[in-house]
Amino acid sequence: MSDKKIYVTQPSLPPLEEFIPYLQQIWDSKILTNGGPFHQQLEQVLCDYLGVKHIALFTNGTIALVTALQVLRITGEVITTPYSFVATSHSLLWNGIEPVFVDIDPLTLNLDPDKIEAAITPQTTAIMPVHCYGHPCDVVRIRKIADTYGLKVIYDAAHAFGVQLHSGSVLDHGDLSVLSFHATKVFNTFEGGAIVCPDAKTKQRIDHLKNFGFVDEVTVVAPGINGKMSEFNAALGLLQLKSIDEALAKRKAIDARYREALAAVRGIHCLQDAGEQVANYAYFPILVQPEYPLSREALYQKLRDNGIYARRYFYPLISDFPMYRGLPSAVQSNLPVASKAASEVICLPIYPGLSNEQVDFILELIVG
């Protein structure tokens, strides 16, 4: 085994020479940003590829989340999961909204619909669930609860690029869904993100809000932000999309290799899918349980000592960070399932460039 480090992920990149003609076009046209031709093309091809009606591209997923809350004029309290990347809750704080943490389902590690209603107060205006690791939330039950109480639903779908339910794209659910195209994601534009929305009117409002609120040269209709994706990132996205199916197939094969080898290992639980018709294999989380001979920390360290930089996504819980831990909903007794998952999880490396030999080396360390 080489002593090269293996990280939890490594971005897929196209051959550099294939990107040069795109750069040439940008250099020729001098259109670098503000909804240029690559930006428009990428929105169109992503709608086609993902099977959704409208997409607004953003500079990253976090600004897209912050803007999505502005689009729907969300205020007061929003019900969300503590088991996610901090950007989910940070987007609420940036809007002056109080996150109300609700526990997760032990099988999917997504927001538990059974626990949502008890957390609703007169101040609640929305639910912000996360399709964690790309596994779909219980979108039907969440919609039902939202409709009953008159709440909006904004999905943090940062992990859910390309995921399909039997009914179609998972991104079709909720009032808005937010994607991330960060370097570490299944589909990357270096940095990038998007809001998926169901109708042209909402898309127009998003487009205004991500461009300072400008409608035309002299009209500003809202205190918008600068969230626009540049032509460089959009051009890269167009090229990346050409190899996405191949990349997803490689991820699927790695997922299968891990699963087969780990199925019989006592104390290692591989997370199952959550009913998706098409998965994206964005992450490979395992839960290290008491029957395993090593603790989670000991296995994490053993992997590191051997050059495997697996990650404990999502430990610590968002609710344990200083800016959240004073909230009434952040107490551990309110979040037993999330607390347990955060103490057991390790995300193993998974990315298209990971070789079978590397996967087998990781497996040897866990199984052997």
Ligand code: T4K
């Ligand atoms: N919502 C959710 C549920 C999210 O997971 C995220 C982002 C967001 C919202 C926000 O979307 P963005 O605003 O980011 O578009 C990473 C990512 O930075 C973050 O995008 C991602 N979630 C989160 C789950 O993971 P870190 O701090 O773990 O990243 P880092 O730099 O340690 O990268 C992990 C490994 O990836 C490195 O050890 C090596 C490899 N890597 C990373 C980068 C950046 C590369 O090989 N090349 C690279 O350029 O947060």
